[in-house]
Amino acid sequence: MVKLGFSIGDLQFKNPVLTASGTFGYGSEFDDFMDVSLLGGIIVKGTTLEPREGNLYPRMAETPSGILNAVGLQNKGIDYFEKQIYPRISTYNTNVIVNINGSYIDDYVALAERINRLEKIPAIELNISCPNVKMGGMAFGTSLNSAREVTRAVRNVYSKKLIVKLSPNVTNIVEFALAVEEEGADSVSLINTLLGMSVDVRNMKPALSTITGGLSGPAIKPVAVRMVWQVAKAVRIPVIGIGGILNTDDALEFLLAGASAIQVGTASFIDPQASIKLLEGIEKFLTARGFSDIKEIVGYINK
Amino acid sequence: MVKLGFSIGDLQFKNPVLTASGTFGYGSEFDDFMDVSLLGGIIVKGTTLEPREGNLYPRMAETPSGILNAVGLQNKGIDYFEKQIYPRISTYNTNVIVNINGSYIDDYVALAERINRLEKIPAIELNISCPNVKMGGMAFGTSLNSAREVTRAVRNVYSKKLIVKLSPNVTNIVEFALAVEEEGADSVSLINTLLGMSVDVRNMKPALSTITGGLSGPAIKPVAVRMVWQVAKAVRIPVIGIGGILNTDDALEFLLAGASAIQVGTASFIDPQASIKLLEGIEKFLTARGFSDIKEIVGYINK
C-alpha cells in the first residue's frame, strides 16, 4: 500500500486530491457519480457574509482548452450556509473546507469568526484572487500590502488551518506567497483563474456580461505549474496546486513540481468523476514506479 | 473594395496582418507557401548585437492548445543580419520590422543605432518581454522603471517608428503601456509569451532544458484579448494584438477589442498560410457586414 496522505500542520488529509472552490458545488451535486468521502478534501463554493446574486448572464464562454467564467460569487451567504448546508455536508468523511470572500477586510474577518465556530470545518481557504467581483476579490491578491493585511486580520481571529488562495495575475507570485506565509498562512493554494476575455465575433460584442472573466482549464496549466514550482521552492508551508488538471499526468506534473496536494476544478464539469479517477491514477503511478509514499515525488524535479 | 490599411504615425501598412517575431523566420522560410509581400508586415526573428546560440535542446513542449518554447533568442547577430539577411529581405514589398533584444540598455541602443541606418527597415519592435534569456529580456518588461529607461534610451537614438512589445507577466499591463507611450513609443504590441512550465511525467523531469519557457498559442488568447482591450482603451498610439491567433475569428476578436493590427505567431507552424488566409477572412467579414474600412470595427465592442 502506497502512502497517499499529506498534512497541513496537524490537519491530516487522507490523500492529495481535493476539489476546487466554485467547481464542485457543495459536493452533493456529485453524489450520484462518486463517493465524495473518498476525496482528500472538498473546498466548497465561494461564500460571502451576505447572499449574492452574482453577475448577469452570460457568465461563461468556451475558449481553446479552457473556459472563461464570471459567476461573481453567487451564493446564499453564511447564514444560509450555516443552517442549510453545513448540517448536510458535515456528514462527509473528508475535510470540508470553506472558501471565503469579501469586499472589505472586515467581511473576511467576520466570516472567519463565524466559520471558526463550525466544528466540522477544519480549515478555510482565503480567496484573495476572485477576478469576477467589483470590490475586494482580486484586488486583495494583487497588492502585496492588502494581501498581508487581510491574511493578518483573518489569522488573528481564526484558529484552525488557514489556506490562502493566490492570484496568478501578478508580476511576482513568490512575493505574495512569502508575504502570506509570514502573516501566518498554514498553506497556499494556487492558481485562481487568469483574467481573460473573449469576444463573440458573430454578435460583435463581449462574450461575457462583465466583459472580462476568469480563465480556467488546461489552457492555464503551464502557467499554474510554473507558479507552483516557483512558490514551492520559496515557502516552507505546503503548496496546493490548481489549474487545468484533467487527468493523472496533469496532477503528477504539479506534484513533481513541488505541490503537496492538488485541486481539481473545471475538469469536474466535463467528467464529474475526474477527481476520483486521477486519484486512482496517482496511486497506480506510484506503485508502478516503486514509490511507497507520495512525499517521495513531491518536488522530485528539483532533486 | 474594403479599406484594410492602418498606420503608425506616417508609416503606412497595407493591411493589419503582420507575422510575429520568432515564428516567421526571416520570411523566406515561407516563400514556398505564399507571397510574403501580401502581408501588412513581417517582424523578423529576435536580433541581438552579438551572435547567440540560444538555449539547450529540448526547447519546446506541446501543451493544451499551445506550446512552450525556450529558444532563447538564437540568432547570428546584427553584423550577419546586415550583411546576409538584410539585402535579401529588403526586396519584400511590405514593411519589414526588426525585433531587437539586449541584456543591457546599451545593447538596445547600439542595435537601434545600427538599424536606424538600414533604409528598408521602417520600424523596430523593442522586445522587453522575452522570458527565455537569463539577463535583460523580460526583466525590462516587468519593471516599470526599466521599461521606461530602455524605451527612452532607444527613442533618443532611433528616429523611425518604435514599437514596444510588452510582457503579459505583470500585474498591470496598462501602466507599462502608458509608460512607454510617454517615453515616445509610436505603438505597442502585445502580448509576448506567458511564463510557463511543463513536466515530462514519464521521465520525471522538466520538459524544457531551461525548466520554464514562454507559452504561446490559442491557450493564451483570452489573456491577450483582455490585455489588448485594457491597453487600447488607455493609450492613444496604435495597439498591435498578438496571442493565439489561428483564424479569422481570432483576429477579429482582437480588432473588435481595440487592436489596430494583429500578429500571427505560433499558427504559422501549423499552417504556414494561416496569416494570408485570415487576411482574406477579415476582408470577407467586413464586406459581408457592410463595413467599408477596417477602422470601423477597431474597438467596436466599446461603442
Place this chain on the structure above:
Amino acid sequence: MAKRIESLKILENKRLNNEYFTLELSGNDTIPEMKPGQFAQVKVEGSPETFLRRPISIHDIDPQKNSFKLLIQIAGKGTETLSKLRMGDYLNIIYPLGNSFSLPKNGQKPLLAGGGCGIAPLLFMARYLNNHGFEPVILLGFRNKERIIEYEEYLDLGEVFLTTEDGSRGERGFLTDHPALKSLHYDMVYCCGPDPMMKAVASLCSERGITCEVSLENLMGCGIGACLCCVVDTVRGNLCTCTDGPVFNIKELKW
C-alpha cells in the same frame, strides 16, 4: 432518478436533412426512467474546439427497445462532430438531467408549440401526455418545407398544425401567428424554440391567463448545478437552467 455517466452505443444515426439528425442510443444497462424536458450532457470526442459537453434534450424513448433518441441540429463544431458518429460508435453522456414538463390537471387541454430545433423535447412530451390520457394540440413551426422534420411522428399523438415562414407548406408565417393559437381551446401550453418565439407565446399566454411552460437553452458549463453558469433571472433570483430548469413556468421568469 439518479444521474449517470455512461458510454452508450449508437444504434442509428439518421440524417433528417442537411441540418438535423437523430441519434438512437442504447446501453447494456436498463436505461433510467426519464421525463420529457430532461436532457443529457453529451461528450464530443475528437473536436479540439469543443472543450465542454453539449446539452441535448431527450427526444423520444422506447422502453421496449431499451433505447432513446436525441434530435440534434448542426449549430457549430460540436454538433457537427456528433453528426459524423456511426452505428456502433459510443457516445459518453451524463443523464438524465434537469426538471421536466409538468402534467396538465385532469380534464385540461394541452397545447405543444415547437419551433425548429425546439421540437426536440416535445415529441417525448406528446407521447407522455398520451400515456397519461391527454390529447394535445401540436403546433409546429419551420422556416420552409425543406426544413420540416418529424412531422409524421406527431400525427398519431394529437391534432397537428404546421406553419412555415415562407408558406411553402402549412400556414404561412410565424408559429405565433397561427390561428390555432387564437381560436382553439387549451388550458396549458408547453413551448420550446428560439427565444423570440417563446417570448411571444409566453406573452400571449399571460394575456389570456393560460399556464405556460417553456424550455430554456442557456449555455451550460456542467449541467449538474455545480458551476452556476447557466442562470436565468427569475422572481426567485438567479436560478440554474440545468437543475431548476430547463423547464420554467413563465410566471417565474422576468420576461
Place this chain on the structure above:
Amino acid sequence: MAKRIESLKILENKRLNNEYFTLELSGNDTIPEMKPGQFAQVKVEGSPETFLRRPISIHDIDPQKNSFKLLIQIAGKGTETLSKLRMGDYLNIIYPLGNSFSLPKNGQKPLLAGGGCGIAPLLFMARYLNNHGFEPVILLGFRNKERIIEYEEYLDLGEVFLTTEDGSRGERGFLTDHPALKSLHYDMVYCCGPDPMMKAVASLCSERGITCEVSLENLMGCGIGACLCCVVDTVRGNLCTCTDGPVFNIKELKW
C-alpha cells in the same frame, strides 16, 4: 524542390501489427520529387491533445502510381489518431522537408542499419541506392519476431540481416552486436533508430573511419526552419534538424 502544403487522399491504411501501420497517399497533382531522408509534417485532425503537426519520414515512393508511403509507429495520441484514418480520408501534409542521405561514391559499398521505427526512411534509401547502381547491406533490428515489419520488402534490394533482442528470429541481441557489422566490408553507413543505437553505430564507424550518416528525430515545432526548436548541437553550432537535417554526418555531431 519547392515545399507544398496539400491534402492528400489515403489510398490504403495497412496495419502491420499492433504498433505499426503504413499510409499510402496520393494527390491530384503529380507528387513532387523527393529524396530518401526527407519527411513530411502531418496534420492530425480530431485530436485535441495534438496541437502541432507530426514529423514522419517518407518511407517509399511509387512514381508510377503517383503515390508514396509513410510508415508510422503508434507512439502517442497523434499517431494513434492517424492510425484510425480510412481509405478515402484526406491527410493534410507539408512536404517534402529536410535534407536527404547522400549517395556513396562510385564503387563504395553502403550499409543500412535500422532499428524499430528507424527503418522508416531506409526502404526508400535502399531503393534509391539500387536505382543508382549500389547494392546495400541491410541490417534490421527488432525487439522480437512479432515486431518484425517489412522484412520482405527489403529482400530484393540487398543482402538483409536480421536481429531480434530475444533471438526469436535472426541473430540474437542488439543490432549493434550483429557480426555483419564487424565482418563485412562496407564504406558508408546510413543509420536510423533509437538514439542509443545510432550512437553505438556512430562510434563503431568513427573507430573504423567509415563515413556514417544518421537521421535524427528531434521534437519539431514547424518543420520549416522558422521556430528554431529542433536544434542539435554540432561542430557548426546549433543547427536545425528540420532544415540542416534530419540527416547528419556523424562528424558534425557532438556525440
